[in-house]
Amino acid sequence: MAFFEPMQKATEPRHWLGDMEADHYFYGAGVMGQRFFEALRDEGKLLGSRCERCDWTYVPPRLYCERCFAELKELRDVGLRGRVKAFTVVYVNKQGEPLDPPEVFALIEFGPNITPFLHKLGDAPPERVHVGMVVEAVLKPPAEREGKITDIRYFRPI
Amino acid sequence: MRDVAIVGVGCTPFRPLTPEVNWKELTFQAAVRAYEDAGIDPRRDVDSFITCAEDFWEGFSIFDEFTPDQLGAVLRPMHTVTGDGLLGLANAVMQIKTGLCDVVVVEAHSKISELLTFEHVVELAFDSVYEAPLSRERDVHPYYVAGLEMQLYLHETGTTEEQCAAVVVQDKQNALLNPLAPYGTRMSVDDVLGSPPLSDPLKRLEVAPRADGCVVLVLAAGEIAERLCEVPIYIEGIGWCSESPWIAARGAEALYAKRAAQMAYEQAGITNPLQQIDFAEVDDRFAFKLLQHVEALGLAHPGQAGKLLLDGMFSRDGELPVNPSGGCLGAGDLIEAGGLARALEVVLQLRGEAGARQLPDVETGVALSWRGVPHGTGAVAVFRRRS
Amino acid sequence: MIPKSDLRKPRRDVAVVGAGMTVFARRLQETGKEMAWEAAKQALDQAGLTLDDVDAVIVGTAPDAFDGVHKKGEWLLDGAGGSGKPFMRVFTGGGTAVMTPIVGWWHVASGLFDTVLVVNEEKMSSVRPHAQSAFAHIWDPILDRPLKPNLVWIFAMEMQRYMWTYNVRYEDIALVAVKNKRNAVGHPCAQLADPDITLEDVLNSEPLALPVRRLDISPPSDGAAAVVLTREEIAYELTDAPVFIEGVGWCIDTTMWTNRDLAFPKFVARAAKMAYDMAGIKDPRKEIDIAEPYDPFDYKELQHLEALGLAEPGEAAILTREGKTQRDGELPVCPSGGLLGVGNPIAATLGIKIGELYWQLSRQAGPRQVKKDARTGVAQAWGDLMQFSSVVVMRRR
């Protein structure tokens, strides 16, 4: 006999409910993340870290260059203004229910040789968003910033 | 270095739900079939076992604990690859090539129907400081990342939404001939384009529905394979590659797949894939991924796959059939088992055992896997029936 | 039965040419990626190589539930140097510490790659309220989890069974903790080094799940470690003293842990036999000069020495009592300070198992260098639900 006897009645199979959740997690921002978020919170600046050898700037800044593994020591302010490289309009939430209004996510380029930056777009009707559109970051007021990525509310067209 | 061939395959049918068995019983059934097919006794003949699984898909911390019994691997060398089935296959190939092992078993399964919060777990793979908080704020569906990548691909290659929708039509039609595939049907491009938008330009029907199932492959060193079976299917090349894990690092092309293909082709001596490859099975969890992956395999110039698909080049009777199994869209998104499901179809076709969907005169086939949103990791394997 | 092939014999030699590790401690400041990079960069620097020289990357990290990150290997990959390269993560619980170098070995020995970077990382401080919140999910959800177990329970049960079966005294087991915490004093990454620790300190430490007390256990920790592996020819170009991986073995026992005899870890013995056979070792007691067995608990060092064939069942405690496993003893065991002394960031203990053997066998271990001229060593790790073991034999030729 190659197989075991199967269950035959729809009521026979049992299932067991459970989870794989901890109470919560502390997700630290890291050595470079700390500098990025402090600059965002306290000075309203977006920082990147530059690899001299590869002539490449990472935003948000990384401690190391992904390409050559050099330690990155130079931080630079990339400004709050960039261009839309790609975008999408999302219509549903995780439960499959409609998102009203829909959310617009985008990759934003701050310039040549800089990694694009993932964030949301706002103050723009989805149908008017296009690739190449110039946008700028809208920050929360200084008093409301917490040192989180959501200190940037979204990017809006200029 | 030694040759490596597939000498046995086994699987369960792919289905939306499998409430009547747990993952051990599911896997046992696929394993029994694979060992029967290979004519081996796992308790005696197998030198190493590999399972491909991720903890959060399964709901167990250290899922490796729960892997040996159902494969016959108790008190034997066995380990888990936290990756797609083709990554497991790569480990098996290397183990045999070293000379350490003669016969290796690779298993991957999906019991994804048991995960009640799939979308949340997908988001858990995003960077928890820079990426996840953005979608968590309004509980946004994590497949927005696929929408973003699709938009980038369409914009930079000129591929159209109709061409992507045609992928769904073709896959679901191919699946009608595959008894393992649960999602075969007939539909039109307009049906797909008219389905609700998920994340522009991605439509609901362009997302592969998930499925449960298990695939087990038995590999053997070439000199043994010849003795074990009549038609060993040789793994002529296998490659894998990961791009930067940052969502924002994505480009329009599937660089991971391109590099994985380069590695596999180099081993297989493939310099002109269009000439040397007869058909392909590629991951298409999202319709546009099929086109992007076909281009990464060098089977179409960048931006041309969509047009060629409409011309019928990749259909079952085309010049270069792609996803005769129905792919992920027709056979189901099998999570980490996706790569082995692709490989399984390639093996069945090369053996001439694909039944109603058998392609004529095929000798070399290629399988391509992708680890899904939000990652850029993929693997490519080239299989051949040697005459 | 399938006759074994004539071609079955590893023929390409693989050596360790560099190792690195970070401090093991609660490290909330760095991300896992950043720690992985620190260790990987050091290993490459020590080998005199750059990331361009690396053909493939292998990553080890234990449960995703520690970090609360799904597909943690993918997340770590840029810090481990994997961007744009063939990248592989394998996972065998605590056994990952010595499994990734085995996987690295077959990457090179297969002929597919020349030089690979093996990076293991672990961060246990992210999960709240305690690392136990992650361990709660390692149990069978139907048979075990309803009983609300604590991970320490199974080790207590195993230790109890071990002591009972082989008539081993707790006082002798506790000596392992004393030895390793003292050994760790020479280790710059150590979390729990203590030059003044005494047997009484261990015996009187807080009872957790008896027979296990606080000082019988290695502490949860954050850290990373890395090694560079390459083929023989390149190894000799890089260094005069490469340390070769001569034998690898790994083995897993049944999931049904309540159906096993917990006194003797048969799976460790099987993994060891596989590695010894490959290395041509017939009498490990005579041929092994130094050992780095997995010691998350003090009794585990003893049980593992026995399963590794370095002591008879029940004898390891006697060897410990007689001082033979001290750094200057006949068979130095855990000269690094082990998990008990240096710390236990699960997968990252690669650095005190394979890393330490590399430094010891190439005679670079500084103040930790063992007295005897050690040429052959064995490292071992252990994981899952007390059921998996990985073993590596290393040798300086």
Add this chain to the structure above:
Amino acid sequence: MAHEPRTQTHNDERFGPPPNPQGRRLSAQEEAQLPHIIAKPRARYAWAAGIAISAFLEGLKRGKILGRKCVGCGRVLVPPRMFCERCFRPTDEWVELPGTGVVETFSVSYIDTDANRVEEPILVGTIALDGAPPHCGFMHYFGEVSPEELHIGMPVEPVWKPEGERVGSILDIRYFRPRGR
């Protein structure tokens, strides 16, 4: 803008390798100032119990401990499974065990599942069940016994919840107690 480099070699000769071990533990105050995100994952499951464990749970509800016999090796597998992992073949028949057994091993635990300290120790262990092969059984609590009395080899029996309270769970057994108590 530049920051202190992290890749510098330490030259402290009291220590051996690694040559450049980075990292330190922060003070509580420093930790509190780290930018971070606090989040709780949502990872919920409905695992299929499967053929063997579904029947096992139904058995518990009826106050019975069920095993599966493999005629290949002659073992009675408890907890049951539909295939024998040793013989790699389907198991053959259901067997009802008497429920009694001996203590295979145990712990006297002063910590609970979240590592909190408990005043009254939790007595827990595995039971080698009568009718099953040596070492074969499952984990459970012990009750009606003092930590000093509890020992390996002690004969024990299950104490069931009243029939009306049983739901088909391992907790349908309250605990095991010394036999005949």
